Amino acid sequence: MLVDTFNQAVHAFEVLSAGSNARTFSELVLKFFPFVLLLELPLYLLVVAGITRYGLRRIRSDKQRERYPSVSCLITCYSEGDDVRKTIESLAHQMYRGPIEIIALIDGAIQNKNTYVAAISALAEVNALPNRRLIVLPKWQRGGRVSSLNAGLSIATGEVVMALDGDTSFDNDMVAQATRHFDDPNVVALAGCLRVRNAADSLVARLQALEYMLSIGAGKTGLSEFNIINNISGAFGVFRTSFIRNMGGWDAGTAEDLDITMRIKQYFGANPNLRIAFEPHAVGHTDAPTSWRVFFKQRLRWDGDLYYLFVRKYLHNIRPGLLGWRNFLFTLINGFFMQVIMPFFIVFYTGLMLWYLPVGSVLGVLAFVYLIYLVSVIVFFLLYVVAISERPRQDMAYFFFLPLMPIFAFATRVNSALSLLQEAVLKSHLDSSMAPWWVLKKTKF
Amino acid sequence: MTRCVLARTFAPVNLMTTNIYAKLPVNSLVTFTQRLGGGRSDPNELKFTSWDEFLASGIRASGFLIEDCSPETQDALLWQIRQSRWWECWVALGVNAPETPYDSLADGRQTREKAAQSAAQVQAARAGLPNAAHLDFEERLLQFLFVRDGASLQPVCDRHSHYLYRYPLAEALGADEERVTRVLMDLQRRRFLEPGLLIDRVRHCRKCSSAHPHYHDVCPHCRSVQIEKSAALHCFTCGHVAPQADYVQDSKLICPQCNAHLRHIGVDYDRPLTQYACADCHHVFIEAAVQVRCLDCGDLADPEALDVRGVAPLRLTARGRAAMREGSSVEHGVASEFSQHVPQTAFSQALGWTLRPANKLPDASLVAMELTVPQQDARGLAMLDEGVRRMHELLVDSDLSTVDADERIWFLVNDGASLVERVRSMYPAGSDAQLRTAYMDLRNVGEARDPRQVMSRLKTELL
Numbered sequence: 001m002l003v004d005t006f007n008q009a010v011h012a013f014e015v016l017s018a019g020s021n022a023r024t025f026s027e028l029v030l031k032f033f034p035f036v037l038l039l040e041l042p043l044y045l046l047v048v049a050g051i052t053r054y055g056l057r058r059i060r061s062d063k064q065r066e067r068y069p070s071v072s073c074l075i076t077c078y079s080e081g082d083d084v085r086k087t088i089e090s091l092a093h094q095m096y097r098g099p100i101e102i103i104a105l106i107d108g109a110i111q112n113k114n115t116y117v118a119a120i121s122a123l124a125e126v127n128a129l130p131n132r133r134l135i136v137l138p139k140w141q142r143g144g145r146v147s148s149l150n151a152g153l154s155i156a157t158g159e160v161v162m163a164l165d166g167d168t169s170f171d172n173d174m175v176a177q178a179t180r181h182f183d184d185p186n187v188v189a190l191a192g193c194l195r196v197r198n199a200a201d202s203l204v205a206r207l208q209a210l211e212y213m214l215s216i217g218a219g220k221t222g223l224s225e226f227n228i229i230n231n232i233s234g235a236f237g238v239f240r241t242s243f244i245r246n247m248g249g250w251d252a253g254t255a256e257d258l259d260i261t262m263r264i265k266q267y268f269g270a271n272p273n274l275r276i277a278f279e280p281h282a283v284g285h286t287d288a289p290t291s292w293r294v295f296f297k298q299r300l301r302w303d304g305d306l307y308y309l310f311v312r313k314y315l316h317n318i319r320p321g322l323l324g325w326r327n328f329l330f331t332l333i334n335g336f337f338m339q340v341i342m343p344f345f346i347v348f349y350t351g352l353m354l355w356y357l358p359v360g361s362v363l364g365v366l367a368f369v370y371l372i373y374l375v376s377v378i379v380f381f382l383l384y385v386v387a388i389s390e391r392p393r394q395d396m397a398y399f400f401f402l403p404l405m406p407i408f409a410f411a412t413r414v415n416s417a418l419s420l421l422q423e424a425v426l427k428s429h430l431d432s433s434m435a436p437w438w439v440l441k442k443t444k445f
Numbered sequence: 446m447t448r449c450v451l452a453r454t455f456a457p458v459n460l461m462t463t464n465i466y467a468k469l470p471v472n473s474l475v476t477f478t479q480r481l482g483g484g485r486s487d488p489n490e491l492k493f494t495s496w497d498e499f500l501a502s503g504i505r506a507s508g509f510l511i512e513d514c515s516p517e518t519q520d521a522l523l524w525q526i527r528q529s530r531w532w533e534c535w536v537a538l539g540v541n542a543p544e545t546p547y548d549s550l551a552d553g554r555q556t557r558e559k560a561a562q563s564a565a566q567v568q569a570a571r572a573g574l575p576n577a578a579h580l581d582f583e584e585r586l587l588q589f590l591f592v593r594d595g596a597s598l599q600p601v602c603d604r605h606s607h608y609l610y611r612y613p614l615a616e617a618l619g620a621d622e623e624r625v626t627r628v629l630m631d632l633q634r635r636r637f638l639e640p641g642l643l644i645d646r647v648r649h650c651r652k653c654s655s656a657h658p659h660y661h662d663v664c665p666h667c668r669s670v671q672i673e674k675s676a677a678l679h680c681f682t683c684g685h686v687a688p689q690a691d692y693v694q695d696s697k698l699i700c701p702q703c704n705a706h707l708r709h710i711g712v713d714y715d716r717p718l719t720q721y722a723c724a725d726c727h728h729v730f731i732e733a734a735v736q737v738r739c740l741d742c743g744d745l746a747d748p749e750a751l752d753v754r755g756v757a758p759l760r761l762t763a764r765g766r767a768a769m770r771e772g773s774s775v776e777h778g779v780a781s782e783f784s785q786h787v788p789q790t791a792f793s794q795a796l797g798w799t800l801r802p803a804n805k806l807p808d809a810s811l812v813a814m815e816l817t818v819p820q821q822d823a824r825g826l827a828m829l830d831e832g833v834r835r836m837h838e839l840l841v842d843s844d845l846s847t848v849d850a851d852e853r854i855w856f857l858v859n860d861g862a863s864l865v866e867r868v869r870s871m872y873p874a875g876s877d878a879q880l881r882t883a884y885m886d887l888r889n890v891g892e893a894r895d896p897r898q899v900m901s902r903l904k905t906e907l908l
Contacts, residue, residue, distance in 0.1 A: 243718075246716055246718065246720065247711070247715065247716065248710050248711070248715075248716065251710070251711050259711070263711040263715065266681070266711070266715060267715070267717075267718070270679065270684075270717065271718060313712060314712065316681075317681060317712065321684060322681060445712075
């Protein structure tokens, strides 16, 4: 029995690697299936090209800074408690010559008294520093993340405004690295690089740390070279204040980060010179879920939000006139097709394969896909460490976790299909922890 | 305004009131106070309540202390002292003296003992310097700073002033605001004065030097001021962009072009970046241009084209100090860099020597040049300096040059005609600086061989 299975696996593997013409249906399924999984490869190649370009460009010496714009940091706090101080202090002690205004927005300050008290306790210390100012703004009635950000935006005085999470702390050169890009008047927003702060806590945190490196550190570097950043993370986004004030700030509803990215991109059609930049060396350290259950729940929300935005809210806006051709194609293929449609294909084909093919063949196919995936992840990872990482030595330790990555990615894809389905049927975005129900209920989509 | 009143009331000071002061002690600190009667009364103290009372007494003061006076009296006294023959004396304010617009005319707030000490120091420092009564404004200014260790002229902001900042002390020493500005700039150019810590930066009109530019935003296309911020909307359905008002129908937003109902910002429509519109040329734009209109002469300019000047207290340089010691304050800054340059007295001596009646008339020319610029601002002065420098570069080692008090440049050269021609070619008609030249071949000098006569003849030719 075992030998049989093994032989089937070997056969399937051989069929896939031989590249002969498919004759039977089973061979056709065999041939077709991996390509469903490997459809991402062109995107990988695009990103790799971008990273290479970035790496070659970085060799040039840095220009002397001429401008140090004033910065307002909006920290959306909820139940972080004492951790908020870490965030505030890491911003107050930035190595930056310009003025930094830190606005801590405590959402639901009545329930979250601890967080409020922690932020207040940092007031005297921060305001004593030159060129730094801390404002603690309690919002007694809970209103959600978007309401906090818009409240902060209304009082922000900086030329550049940062939307930051209360559970994220920052390297001390973050502001300097991030604001550098705003010397270019066409840069209207910048995505910051996120790392996992608690990677050592568990295997799932470890794998997420690796995933963040590859998808944010490496992925966005590559995408930004072509001005097609997929998302400005909610935990760490940087914006030109005048631009988002004109836009009207953040929009209510969940996934405000992807929402504002999409809305900024809608200006690209009419103003093709505008840019969303990414700075891999502006680094924020955030907390990731440490248990599988919480992790899958978080992804369930994120992927559901994708469906909500791309299908419910912006389906009619995915067109070249608004987004420009480049971002239209990218949003259509990566955002809409890869992230909303593909997970269903993967689940569907895996089911189909299990139905039609013997177990051994299935294992063979999976082994084949696994190997290709592994090789590309290794290449990708090494490229990241060499060309991008600002902590190459520390990151290199993650090399030994790479063999787990393909499995991890497959599991998240399956989970993703589940969440998309849930969103499509149950409108689960109305049940988000990002804002209270009475706010979400008011949204139009 | 206050200053004008003060100046008119007190400016003509009678210098020679009386002669009886000769008998009184030399080191006498005169005190002005309005609080009489109370407190101790020291018979050695010379106390007065008003300037007239002091003048009538005929005391020979070596320094002044003003205490317990009302702000108006204090300012009036300060002006009177600085405009009198005692202008150079040390003037201290009492420790609790009020802050007034002209307290910078005093030398500081001090106790009586300190004030007496400082006054004596100033008296000692001015020993050997020329008689204070026979100096012109420029010399008074330099001497004032010279006898005080580390003193500087403090600028004071005055919104009624043409230049926005004034140097009240310099004005009190006997010049109007415009002359003060010109002289101070000139003394800096000649490196007798140098700016201390910068306290402000002022933008001046290029045409009239006024420091009252008025900034306003205009249409970048037609320069009209008829621009307004008009929120525009961009319909996603058809791409139409128009002012928000065009979309409003029955308190709904309806696209006037495609009739789409715009419900949600970011989804159905957004606000385009061009939020300004010009009512004159209908141009829409993201950011207005800024234009400057001079409030005094009405000249229009770009903000970058304004003349930016730093405002700082002015103090004597080492060079100025040395010039004061040697008594040669009218040395020209740039010309003195060249070996041909000699002081004016030496120049006329040399000229006199060549024209000695016993001498055969030499094969040489006397040349006079006058370079003027329309605007004596930093740029104009730099042009003058550059002109003087270029003229000197045309000389040979044996030539002589000097600059007189009116900034005329004199040369004693071999071939005057060619020098004049070459300098003229540097300033063709229509250039910013105006050049006037005159020269005289010394062989044709005729009977009048007095150098002063010869030079004044050439001067009239210049005009």
